[in-house]
Amino acid sequence: MARSIHRSSYPPLALLLPIAAACAGALGAAEEEILCRCHHGALHARADHAAAPAKGEPAPRQYAPDRAVDMLHIKIDCTPDFARHSVRATTSLSFTPIARPLSTLRLDAVDLTVHSVSAEAAGAAVPVGDVVVARDSITVAFPEPIPPGREVTLHVDHSAEPRRGLYFRTPDMGYPAGDTHVWTQGESHEARHWFPCHDYPNEKCTTEMICHVPPAMTVLSNGRLVGEETDAATGLKAVRWLQDKPHVSYLVCLVAGHLAKLEGKHRDVPLAFWTQPSTAAVAANSFRDTPGIMAFFEEEIGVPFPWAKYDQVTIQDFVAGGMENTSLTTLTDQTLHEKATETLRSSRSLDAHEMAHQWFGDLVTCKDWSHLWLNEGFATYYSHLHASHLLGKDELLYGLWLDAENKILPNADDSRPIVFKGYRDPREQFDWRAYPKGSWILHMLRHTLGADLYRQAVRTYLARHAYGTVTSDDFRQVLEETSGRPLDRFFDQWLYHGRHPDLKIDYRWQPEEKLAHVTIRQTQPVSADVLLFAFPATFRFVLPDGTAVDRTVAVDGAAHEFDFALPAQPVLVRFDPEFTVLARVDFDLPEAMQLVQLERADDPIGRIRAVKALAGRKTRGAVERLGRVLREDPFRGVREQAAAALQGVGSDEALDELERSLDQPDARVRRRVVEALAGYYRPRVMERLVAVARDDANPAIRAEALEGLAKYGDPRARDAILDGLRSESFRQEVAAGAIAAIAAAHDDALLEALMRTVKARGDAFPPRVLARALETAGQLAGARSEKDTVREFLLAHTADQRLPVRSAALAALGELGDPRARPVLEGFAQLGADDRVGKVATEALEKLRQRQPAVPQEVKELRGELSRVAGEQRKLRDELEGIERRAKERAAAPAPPAASSPPAPAAP
Numbered sequence: 019m020a021r022s023i024h025r026s027s028y029p030p031l032a033l034l035l036p037i038a039a040a041c042a043g044a045l046g047a048a049e050e051e052i053l054c055r056c057h058h059g060a061l062h063a064r065a066d067h068a069a070a071p072a073k074g075e076p077a078p079r080q081y082a083p084d085r086a087v088d089m090l091h092i093k094i095d096c097t098p099d100f101a102r103h104s105v106r107a108t109t110s111l112s113f114t115p116i117a118r119p120l121s122t123l124r125l126d127a128v129d130l131t132v133h134s135v136s137a138e139a140a141g142a143a144v145p146v147g148d149v150v151v152a153r154d155s156i157t158v159a160f161p162e163p164i165p166p167g168r169e170v171t172l173h174v175d176h177s178a179e180p181r182r183g184l185y186f187r188t189p190d191m192g193y194p195a196g197d198t199h200v201w202t203q204g205e206s207h208e209a210r211h212w213f214p215c216h217d218y219p220n221e222k223c224t225t226e227m228i229c230h231v232p233p234a235m236t237v238l239s240n241g242r243l244v245g246e247e248t249d250a251a252t253g254l255k256a257v258r259w260l261q262d263k264p265h266v267s268y269l270v271c272l273v274a275g276h277l278a279k280l281e282g283k284h285r286d287v288p289l290a291f292w293t294q295p296s297t298a299a300v301a302a303n304s305f306r307d308t309p310g311i312m313a314f315f316e317e318e319i320g321v322p323f324p325w326a327k328y329d330q331v332t333i334q335d336f337v338a339g340g341m342e343n344t345s346l347t348t349l350t351d352q353t354l355h356e357k358a359t360e361t362l363r364s365s366r367s368l369d370a371h372e373m374a375h376q377w378f379g380d381l382v383t384c385k386d387w388s389h390l391w392l393n394e395g396f397a398t399y400y401s402h403l404h405a406s407h408l409l410g411k412d413e414l415l416y417g418l419w420l421d422a423e424n425k426i427l428p429n430a431d432d433s434r435p436i437v438f439k440g441y442r443d444p445r446e447q448f449d450w451r452a453y454p455k456g457s458w459i460l461h462m463l464r465h466t467l468g469a470d471l472y473r474q475a476v477r478t479y480l481a482r483h484a485y486g487t488v489t490s491d492d493f494r495q496v497l498e499e500t501s502g503r504p505l506d507r508f509f510d511q512w513l514y515h516g517r518h519p520d521l522k523i524d525y526r527w528q529p530e531e532k533l534a535h536v537t538i539r540q541t542q543p544v545s546a547d548v549l550l551f552a553f554p555a556t557f558r559f560v561l562p563d564g565t566a567v568d569r570t571v572a573v574d575g576a577a578h579e580f581d582f583a584l585p586a587q588p589v590l591v592r593f594d595p596e597f598t599v600l601a602r603v604d605f606d607l608p609e610a611m612q613l614v615q616l617e618r619a620d621d622p623i624g625r626i627r628a629v630k631a632l633a634g635r636k637t638r639g640a641v642e643r644l645g646r647v648l649r650e651d652p653f654r655g656v657r658e659q660a661a662a663a664l665q666g667v668g669s670d671e672a673l674d675e676l677e678r679s680l681d682q683p684d685a686r687v688r689r690r691v692v693e694a695l696a697g698y699y700r701p702r703v704m705e706r707l708v709a710v711a712r713d714d715a716n717p718a719i720r721a722e723a724l725e726g727l728a729k730y731g732d733p734r735a736r737d738a739i740l741d742g743l744r745s746e747s748f749r750q751e752v753a754a755g756a757i758a759a760i761a762a763a764h765d766d767a768l769l770e771a772l773m774r775t776v777k778a779r780g781d782a783f784p785p786r787v788l789a790r791a792l793e794t795a796g797q798l799a800g801a802r803s804e805k806d807t808v809r810e811f812l813l814a815h816t817a818d819q820r821l822p823v824r825s826a827a828l829a830a831l832g833e834l835g836d837p838r839a840r841p842v843l844e845g846f847a848q849l850g851a852d853d854r855v856g857k858v859a860t861e862a863l864e865k866l867r868q869r870q871p872a873v874p875q876e877v878k879e880l881r882g883e884l885s886r887v888a889g890e891q892r893k894l895r896d897e898l899e900g901i902e903r904r905a906k907e908r909a910a911a912p913a914p915p916a917a918s919s920p921p922a923p924a925a926p
């Protein structure tokens with residue numbers, strides 16, 4: 019699965035929502051209904067309860083569940099009801115018991131209504147006993163236990179209005195009528211929300227999908243199309259797909275609805291790209307790389323594409339970026355783009371990521387979620403490898419550099435290993451460890467073994483485990499067999515322990531001995547969770563005549579010193595020139611060496627490091643040099659980093675260099691320059707941004723310029739933002755930039771304009787842009803004392819059934835902080851934390867509570883103080899009365915004999 023696509027400066031809320039279903043184990047057993055079969059076949063229910071794990075307990079260790087049966091085949095015969103958003107289905111599961119006679123079979127199934135259950139074997143009925151339908155499972159009893167090896171087919175007739183797993187996109191929800199469709203999403207544990215199965219990746223079987231839809235609709239599923247016929251009685255078309263190769267439940271996929279098609283072919287593999295009809299015009303931009311990616315992967319991986327065909331289909335308001343169902347990848351419709359966005363929008367890396375999964379994740383699948391990197395690390399790395407193949411090796415290295423700098427190294431405080439069993443919910447595993455760090459693991463292995471041996475090992479790994487499940491050790495064993503090298507230490511430090519090395523490197527030239535003296539220290543905090551790392555370290559010494567001398571040494575301790583004999587004093591010392599060690603490197607070089615490093619044409623990472631070092635110098639000479647790099651460096655990644663560096667310098671000279679460099683042929687660099695300019699606050703920058711927002715042909719760059727105008731209160735900046743808000747562009751990308759600017763500007767007049775625009779033409783906004791507008795309104799109006807208008811505006815959108823819009827409206831009500839929204843939020847919060855909308859509503863209520871004025875707490879404290887004082891006063895009064903009483907009693911009583919009387923108590 020690919021994570022959501024969004025820019026960091028503009029994260030639409032809905033894209034940040036959880037991707038996968040909660041793990042049933044973590045939820046605990048919920049209320050159960052026990053259904054018993056009566057003579058007439060009706061089902062009765064009774065309630066039962068079981069305790070959920072208490073909050074605050076340590077997370078349980080997660081392992082794959084037992085398999086009581088070997089699942090052979092699942093046939094789903096279903097009819098989606100587009101009006102009721104429900105699905106009726108008969109799921110037939112064929113299996114043989116493993117090892118023991120089977121007296122009960124438990125299947126994962128959440129909130130399914132079960133109408134009937136029957137079983138058969140070789141055409142004869144098999145008796146079925148009690149059927150227990152719980153909130154998250156169906157358990158079927160067999161009064162005559164089924165012996166191991168005997169094949170039985172269980173038919174479960176069921177219906178559901180799934181809250182997960184299967185999603186409708188219909189006109190009554192606010193989607194265009196011509197785009198009506200339904201789609202499913204299985205990973206991690208969502209299949210069980212619409213059909214019963216062993217819903218965990220340690221089970222694979224073949225599957226079959228029969229789906230009944232109106233004749234004008236298209237049905238897509240896994241495997242190959244085997245039949246299509248219209249039923250005269252219902253008028254519905256039944257489309258039958260067969261996946262005759264085993265795969266796991268989370269890869270079972272159905273997409274049905276109105277779809278437009280583009281076709282292609284690679285060898286004899288049919289390729290197709292499907293979109294909603296309303297976006298068909300731009301579909302080709304996202305499909306163009308697919309045949310080339312498949313050809314490259316077959317060559318690089320050495321295993322033919324393992325499935326009958328390859329369909330990609332966009333779906334609306336997907337909860338992720340893409341999902342690699344076998345032979346049918348679903349993609350967010352956000353990936354569609356116009357050519358006008360140049361290099362800023364591309365489906366290439368998403369396309370490559372999901373297609374790589376067809377081998378890594380689909381052909382071989384992680385046995386449990388602790389080994390998720392075997393899916394996601396491979397998909398991430400092979401997308402980089404394809405970039406390298408298509409665009410040059412610099413792209414591979416830059417991709418790895420961005421992953422390291424932005425996603426891995428900032429997590430220095432997190433020592434969780436990649437292979438980790440202490441998660442509460444599988445979705446926690448879909449993070450920087452499985453994706454970019456997993457990709458880096460493969461990059462280091464490929465370097466350690468060499469590309470040819472590595473390729474051979476991967477081919478063997480896939481061949482040995484084809485259509486099976488794998489653990490990290492399965493991969494290690496193949497690597498060891500292929501290379502003859504034990505990799506226990508490599509796997510131990512990188513996979514089973516956390517973090518990465520921090521390296522402090524120092525260099526000194528010793529002229530009399532002609533020795534380069536190098537010290538290298540590992541400075542990461544070493545603990546039970548983080549080891550000292552062992553890795554080969556290469557130093558490249560560039561001599562005055564331009565020749566390069568490489569020396570590789572083994573590093574495995576906390577500190578090492580090395581002396582390298584060289585013919586002459588080097589003009590450059592470069593650590594890890596091939597970029598094959600994942601580490602935070604602190605190696606301070608003299609400026610003269612940085613300048614040499616900037617000239618090394620074969621070393622983009624070295625040039626980026628030099629750019630960063632020069633930016634730290636902030637001298638006039640360094641700034642001029644950075645300007646030249648920004649205009650002249652052959653690689654776009656180095657130019658992007660030069661723009662960022664000039665932004666960081668912050669001087670007028672650096673601004674001059676940026677203004678001089680706006681004419682960039684690559685839109686990615688042009689946008690970075692605009693972003694860097696926007697980092698300055700100068701009237702002339704404002705004018706420049708106004709011009710870009712008005713004139714640039716690229717809507718994404720216009721949007722960037724608008725965001726940069728947020729901090730100028732000037733009427734020209736405000737006019738440009740309003741023009742952007744009113745403009746028309748594909749997916750309203752420019753308007754989205756204007757909304758981001760309004761969010762940053764904190765200008766009440768702009769907020770009014772935003773609400774007017776949404777009221778007038780919010781229907782033309784894609785759900786995510788509309789969502790952003792609502793969030794902005796909530797945030798900006800939070801500081802207002804008069805909240806009625808905005809509250810009503812937001813409440814109206816809570817009726818919108820599109821997940822991003824409704825979620826944004828609820829979240830915005832939390833930001834607004836108006837207690838009168840509480841009843842509506844409480845209503846949605848009742849959906850529960852497991853429901854996406856319920857979770858947002860609960861968080862909004864919490865925000866509302868936090869935003870309550872401080873007075874009630876003070877009053878509470880005052881009340882406490884008052885009651886304490888009153889209590890003390892009461893006590894004093896009681897004591898006083900007691901004394902008075904005793905004094906009176908003493909006065910009234912006759913005096914005792916003097917000799918035996920105890921001393922009278924002293925008055926207090």
Ligand SMILES: [Zn+2]
Nearest residue numbers: 019020394397
């Ligand atoms: Zn993925």
